[in-house]
Every structure is written in structure tokens, then in C-alpha cells.
Amino acid sequence: xxxxxxxxxxxxxxxxxxxxxxxxxxxxxxxxxxxxxxxxxxxxxxxxxxxxxxxxxxxxxxxxxxxxxxxxxxxxxxxxxxxxxxxxxxxxxxxxxxxxxxxxxxxxxxxxxxxxxxxxxxxxxxxxxxxxxxxxxxxxxxxxxxxxxxxxxxxxxxxxxxxxxxxxxxxxxxxxxxxxxxxxxxxxxxxxxxxxxxxxxxxxxxxxxxxxxxxxxxxxxxxxxxxxxxxxxxxxxxxxxxxxxxxxxxxxxxxxxxxxxxxxxxxxxxxxxxxxxxxxxxxxxxxxxxxxxxxxxxxxxxxxxxxxxxxxxxxxxxxxxxxxxxxxxxxxxxxxxxxxxxxxxxxxxxxxxxxxxxxxxxxxxxxxxxxxxxxxxxxxxxxxxxxxxxxxxxxxxxxxxxxxxxxxxxxxxxxxxxxxxxxxxxxxxxxxxxxxxxxxxxxxxxxxxxxxxxxxxxxxxxxxxxxxxxxxxxxxxxxxxxxxxxxxxxxxxxxxxxxxxxxxxxxxxxxxxxxxxxxxxxxxxxxxxxxxxxxxxxxxxxxxxxxxxxxxxxx
Numbered sequence: 001x002x003x004x005x006x007x008x009x010x011x012x013x014x015x016x017x018x019x020x021x022x023x024x025x026x027x028x029x030x031x032x033x034x035x036x037x038x039x040x041x042x043x044x045x046x047x048x049x050x051x052x053x054x055x056x057x058x059x060x061x062x063x064x065x066x067x068x069x070x071x072x073x074x075x076x077x078x079x080x081x082x083x084x085x086x087x088x089x090x091x092x093x094x095x096x097x098x099x100x101x102x103x104x105x106x107x108x109x110x111x112x113x114x115x116x117x118x119x120x121x122x123x124x125x126x127x128x129x130x131x132x133x134x135x136x137x138x139x140x141x142x143x144x145x146x147x148x149x150x151x152x153x154x155x156x157x158x159x160x161x162x163x164x165x166x167x168x169x170x171x172x173x174x175x176x177x178x179x180x181x182x183x184x185x186x187x188x189x190x191x192x193x194x195x196x197x198x199x200x201x202x203x204x205x206x207x208x209x210x211x212x213x214x215x216x217x218x219x220x221x222x223x224x225x226x227x228x229x230x231x232x233x234x235x236x237x238x239x240x241x242x243x244x245x246x247x248x249x250x251x252x253x254x255x256x257x258x259x260x261x262x263x264x265x266x267x268x269x270x271x272x273x274x275x276x277x278x279x280x281x282x283x284x285x286x287x288x289x290x291x292x293x294x295x296x297x298x299x300x301x302x303x304x305x306x307x308x309x310x311x312x313x314x315x316x317x318x319x320x321x322x323x324x325x326x327x328x329x330x331x332x333x334x335x336x337x338x339x340x341x342x343x344x345x346x347x348x349x350x351x352x353x354x355x356x357x358x359x360x361x362x363x364x365x366x367x368x369x370x371x372x373x374x375x376x377x378x379x380x381x382x383x384x385x386x387x388x389x390x391x392x393x394x395x396x397x398x399x400x401x402x403x404x405x406x407x408x409x410x411x412x413x414x415x416x417x418x419x420x421x422x423x424x425x426x427x428x429x430x431x432x433x434x435x436x437x438x439x440x441x442x443x444x445x446x447x448x449x450x451x452x453x454x455x456x457x458x459x460x461x462x463x464x465x466x467x468x469x470x471x472x473x474x475x476x477x478x479x480x481x482x483x484x485x486x487x488x489x490x491x492x493x494x495x496x497x498x499x500x501x502x503x504x505x506x507x508x509x510x511x512x513x514x515x516x517x518x519x520x521x522x523x524x525x526x527x528x529x530x531x532x533x534x535x536x537x538x539x540x541x542x543x544x545x546x547x548x549x550x551x552x553x554x555x
Contacts, residue, residue, distance in 0.1 A: 001118040004028035006194040007126075007160025008061065010182020011041030011094065013050055015192050018213035019181055020054035026196055026209075032113075034160040035061025035126040037106065038094035039074065039087075040182045040234075041218060042225035048102045060109035061126040061161065062133040066091070067098055068107030077133035080245030082260050082285075087243065089228060097225075114154065118199040123154035127161040136177060138166035139250035145170045156197065156204045164251060165193040165208045176206045184238040186247075186255040190215045191238075230285060241286050249538035253531045257286035258538070263547070264293055289534045291343065294548065295493050298346035299339045299526070300506040302498035303327050303360065307353040309378055311416045313443065315477040315553075316510040318352045325499040329359045335497055335526070336367050342526040348554055350376040350506060361389025368396040374554055376401050379427025379438065380420065387430060394435040401439040401555055402427060406447075407454035414447055425462070432463050439468045439555035470555040475507045477514055484551070488517060489540035492550040493533045495526070502529045504536070506553050 004023030009016045016033075023031055033056050038044040044067075051058065060068075062075040074091040078084045111132055113124040128134035129151040136148060136159050149157060149170045156174045164186065165179030179185055179193030191210040198205050219235045230241040239256040240247075252258055264287070291297045302316075304326040310319035327335075339347060347367050354360050355377055367373040379402040382390065390400075402424060406412040409421035431438045440459055442452060452471055459469050474483035488504045496503040500511045501522045508517025519532050541547060 001029055001199050002027050003030045003032060003117065003197050003199065004194060005032045005034065005124070005158050005176075005178045005197065006181050007034045007178045008036035008039060008163065008180030008182045009033065009041075009047050010036060010039040010180060011044040011047070012182045012192075012213075012218050013041075013043055013046035014214040014218045015181040015211065016047055016050045016056075018211055019194055020050065020056065022209070022211055023194070023196070024054075028196060030117075031056045032124060032158075033058045034124055034158060034178060035059050035109070035111075036063040036160065036180070036182070037061070038067060038090075038098060039063045039076075040090055040231060042093070042097075042221045042227055044094055044098045045102055048105070057113070058109050059113050059124055059126060060106060060111045060132075063091075063094070064106040064109060065111065065132070067095060068103050070095065070103075075133055077127070077131075077135060078243065078246050082262070083243045083245050086228075086230075090231065093225065093227060119201040120156055120199040120204050121154045122156045122158065122199070123152045124158045125152075126159065128159055129157065133161065135162045135246065136175075137162055137248050137251060138164065138168065138177070139248050142170075145175065149173045149175065155202060156199070156206075158195070158197075162251075165195070167195075167206050167208065174204050174206060176208075179208065181211070183234050183240075186238070186240040186251075188238040188256065190236070233284075241284065244286055249535045249542065252538055253535035256288060257284075258289040258534060259287050259292060259294070261285055261287050289537060290530050291345075293492070293550070295495075295530075295533060295537065296346075296550075297344050298348055298494060299335075299344045300348045300350060300494060300496035300509070301327065301332060301335060302496065302506075302509050303332065303349060303351055303354045303357040303363065305352040305498070305510065306356055307351060307378075308356065308380060309353070309417050309420060311479070313415055313445070313474055313478075313480040313483065315475045315480060315507040316352075317478040317513050318510075322352065324352070324356075326357060327497075327499050329363060332363050333366050336370050338526050340370050342530065344371065344526075347371045347373045348376065348506070349373060350553075353378060353381065355381040355386050361386060361393070364389075364393060364398060365396075368393060368398040372397040372399070374399045374401055374439070376554070377427075378402060378416075378420070378424060379431065380423040382427050382430050387434070390431075390436060391434050398436070399439060400431050400436050401441060402431075403443065404428075404440050404455060404459070405442055405445070407451045407458050411448050411451055415443075415445065428459075428462055428464070437464050437468065439470070440464065441553075441555050442469070442471050443474055444471050445474055468555065470552075472552060475551065477507050478510055479513075486551050488536055489543070490548050492548050493537060494553075495529050495533055497526075497529075502532070504533065505551065507551065 128136040167176040178195040289295045306324040307318040412421040476483040502519040503509045504517040508514035
């Protein structure tokens with residue numbers, strides 16, 4: 001026997017009617033709905049004749065129970081106050097506009113249905129086998145899936161509530177979250193989802209079906225009812241713009257929006273907050289993580305890891321004896337082009353010492369033609385063809401950054417090697433003479449803290465603007481045995497690419513000394529890296545509710 005099962009019509013009669021027609025056309029002999037008749041759209045009463053005319057058998061969802069009883073809220077199970085605020089807005093509308101006869105009909109619905117269909121034991125619930133409003137997410141640990149299946153014991157268990165369709169075999173039982181009809185599945189598609197199941201003598205298979213319907217009419221009805229525009233936007237775009245905080249990290253990373261704007265920090269100015277930048281500017285209450293202060297839209301590329309210096313606090317363990325792990329020129333160019341397509345707005349090129357890469361000026365030429373580019377260097381190798389190559393890039397979107405760790409040779413050379421102070425000053429003068437006055441960063445150590453004002457004064461004497469100088473913390477990574485701890489649970493991510501793959505932060509790009517900050521293997525697309533960072537960000541955040549801090553390696 002073939003049956004069709006939908007979830008959450010959410011006051012969307014256009015999708016419910018399309019479900020009945022599509023399911024019958026696919027040969028479904030029986031139609032079922034797993035509850036939540038209201039909850040997002042404007043016209044719940046319009047569902048009743050569709051349900052009865054098409055013989056759709058229903059179970060009650062938490063929404064239906066609440067409307068039937070006249071409760072003060074939907075009992076949806078949200079924990080975040082902003083999620084609950086949006087849910088309350090729609091619940092108040094639904095309670096006020098649903099006829100009491102229909103509400104009484106909802107009150108007579110069972111909260112689960114269980115029976116044998118074509119020799120297969122089928123258990124239909126709204127949330128899960130544990131609770132009416134339990135969110136049965138695909139990403140739950142397998143043991144939690146097992147617990148829900150054990151509470152049922154049926155051959156097939158059908159659920160909804162979370163709004164996201166999936167299916168899984170759990171200890172021999174087929175579990176299907178059939179999705180919902182009332183809004184898209186946060187996948188950028190305007191279609192909604194339901195499930196077709198084929199049941200035969202104890203055997204079962206399921207197909208998740210994308211369903212097209214008159215979404216324009218649904219959006220118009222919601223506007224006419226005065227529902228908030230953020231609800232309508234989800235219907236029109238396929239992306240959730242409300243009720244985000246309930247999503248687990250894996251599910252949240254697949255959407256377009258991840259954070260409520262009200263959670264963004266105000267204590268520092270991030271990249272990407274200028275007007276017109278997608279996801280931060282504007283008045284939408286939700287924003288993507290990427291492009292926000294918590295995941296800046298700058299990409300770091302490690303051209304290599306060998307260096308002419310052996311700084312004793314190098315976070316990525318670079319030195320003349322380090323394995324070069326050189327990024328091939330073609331790979332570099334491909335990554336730059338991919339970064340543009342993926343929405344990155346800045347590029348940081350670093351190492352090791354990037355000017356040991358044999359094609360560095362050609363790479364900077366390509367990069368700075370596509371994106372504002374910053375190259376990190378100790379400024380000690382800028383002679384001959386390297387200096388000539390830089391001279392050709394004056395006027396491009398290129399910035400050079402170097403390091404000066406004190407106002408005297410004794411202080412600077414203490415960690416970076418004898419003679420490096422004077423050679424760095426020569427490099428700063430050369431860059432200034434080329435028309436590329438560098439940014440300069442000082443890594444603060446116990447030995448140079450007292451020289452920070454004098455270092456700033458020295459750089460002013462060399463003709464650098466005051467805002468071209470910044471102090472950054474010593475990080476306990478690589479060669480450094482002391483300093484600020486940095487990890488993915490405490491730092492803002494800055495996606496970084498090396499020959500070894502993708503990394504959480506440029507200070508953790510050495511896979512040997514920072515394996516915990518390695519995200520994915522070489523060749524992983526940047527878009528996949530963005531999703532992985534987003535998932536890991538929320539995994540760390542949800543562990544204790546905290547939000548990370550920025551750890552800047554650049555001025």
C-alpha cells in the first residue's frame with residue numbers, strides 16, 4: 001500500500017491542497033497529516049474543508065491542542081526568548097482567527113496514531129515518541145535516536161514538528177520526519193516537503209517529496225492579514241528568518257541566517273558592517289554568521305611555512321628548517337577566485353615568509369586585482385626582483401604588513417634574532433619609498449610592553465600614519481610556551497587555507513602543533529568550509545551559552 005504523510009500545514013491552505021492533489025496523482029491510497037494545523041500562515045480555517053474533502057486523517061500537534069484548549073501560548077518547546085516572541089505573534093493571530101467549531105474538532109484529534117498497514121506496524125506522532133513537542137532532529141546522537149525508537153517499537157515511525165525532512169534506519173525501524181507544508185525547509189527552495197511511503201508485508205520504503213504550490217498566494221494572504229514581513233520572507237525565499245535558536249549546529253549551518261541581530265557585539269567594529277554588505281546592514285532581525293563580527297569575511301592563505309627567521313614565539317612553528325608546504329600558484333589563484341564567489345571581502349596572504357614563495361609578486365598581482373589584499377612579511381627580503389615586483393603593484397588594492405617588536409634592537413631581536421631590527425627598519429623605509437607604507441604590528445611580550453609608546457613614536461618618525469600601528473597578543477601556539485590561549489571554543493573564526501587544508505584561525509594553521517584547529521582536508525571547497533565553521537561555532541556556543549572573542553593577527 002502507498003500512503004502519503006505530511007506535517008504542519010501551518011495555516012497554508014495552498015500547500016495542503018497541493019499535497020492532496022500531488023499525493024493522489026502519485027498513487028497514494030491514504031493521506032495523513034501529523035498535526036500543527038496553525039502556526040505560520042494566516043488562514044487556518046481554510047484548511048478544514050480541504051482536510052475533510054480529501055479524507056486526510058490527522059493527529060494533533062501541540063498547536064492544535066493549544067488552540068482547542070484556548071491556551072495562552074503554543075507550547076512549541078522553544079527556549080530562546082526571541083524564538084518565543086515570534087511564535088507568540090503567530091499564535092495570537094491563530095487563536096483569534098480560528099473558528100471555535102474547527103478548534104473543537106482539533107480537540108478531538110488523538111495525539112498519536114498506531115496501527116498495522118499492509119502488514120507493517122506504523123506509529124504516527126507529532127514531535128516524537130517521547131513528547132508531543134519534542135524536536136526529533138536528524139543530527140541527534142544515535143543513542144538518542146535509539147531511545148525514541150525503543151519507546152515505540154514500531155516498524156515505521158513518522159514524525160514532524162522540527163520542520164526539516166529526513167529519514168533514517170534506526171535499529172531496523174524506519175524513522176521518517178516528513179517535514180512540514182506550512183513553510184520551506186530552510187533550504188533556499190520555495191517548495192515544501194512531505195513523504196510517500198510504500199508498505200508491503202512488513203517491508204517499508206519512503207521518499208521525501210518536494211512540493212510546489214502557489215506560494216505567491218500564501219505570501220499575499222499573510223501580508224493581507226498583517227503578519228510580520230519576516231514570516232512572509234521565508235515563504236518567498238525558502239530561508240528561515242525566525243525561530244533560529246532552536247536549531248542544532250548541524251541544521252543551523254545549512255541555512256542562510258544563523259544569528260539574531262541583537263546578539264551581535266558592539267565592543268569592536270568588524271569587517272563587513274558598512275552599508276550594503278549582505279547579512280549585516282539592513283533591518284532584518286536575523287543575519288548570517290559569515291560576514292558578521294563572529295565570522296569575518298576575510299580569508300587567510302598560507303603560501304608556505306618556511307621562513308628566514310626562527311622567532312621563538314611563532315604560532316605556526318615557522319623557521320628556516322620548517323617543511324615548506326608551499327601552496328602551488330595555480331591552487332592559490334583558484335582559491336582567490338573561489339573566495340570572490342563565496343563572498344569573502346578581504347584576503348590575507350601569510351606564511352612562513354610569503355616572499356620566499358618563488359611566484360609571490362605574481363600571486364599578489366592576481367589577488368589584489370580581485371580583492372583587497374594584505375600580505376604579511378618580516379620585510380627583510382624586499383630586494384631585487386621582489387622589490388621591483390612590489391613597485392608594479394602600487395595603486396592596487398594591496399597592503400603590506402610587517403612586525404616590529406620594540407623600539408630598540410635589543411628588545412626586538414630578543415625573540416626574532418640578531419640583526420632583524422635594523423633589517424626590518426630598512427624594509428619599512430623601502431616600502432614607504434615605493435608608495436606602500438606598511439601596517440606594523442607589535443606582538444606584546446613581558447619584555448616590550450614598556451616600549452609600546454616608543455615604538456609608536458619611532459614609526460611616526462618613519463612616516464607611517466598613526467593608525468598603521470597595532471599591538472597584538474602573544475598566543476600560546478606553535479613555538480610559544482606562554483601567552484593567550486586560543487581555541488575554537490573561545491575565538492572568532494577566520495577561515496584559513498594552507499597546503500594541509502582548512503583551519504579555524506591563522507594562528508592555528510600548523511597542523512602539527514595545532515591539530516585541534518584543523519577543519520578539513522586540502523581541496524575542501526570554501527563554501528563547505530564556511531558551513532563547517534558555522535556548525536563548529538554553534539557547537540561550542542551551545543555547550544555553555546558563551547560567545548567567542550576576536551583574536552586579531554592583523555592590524
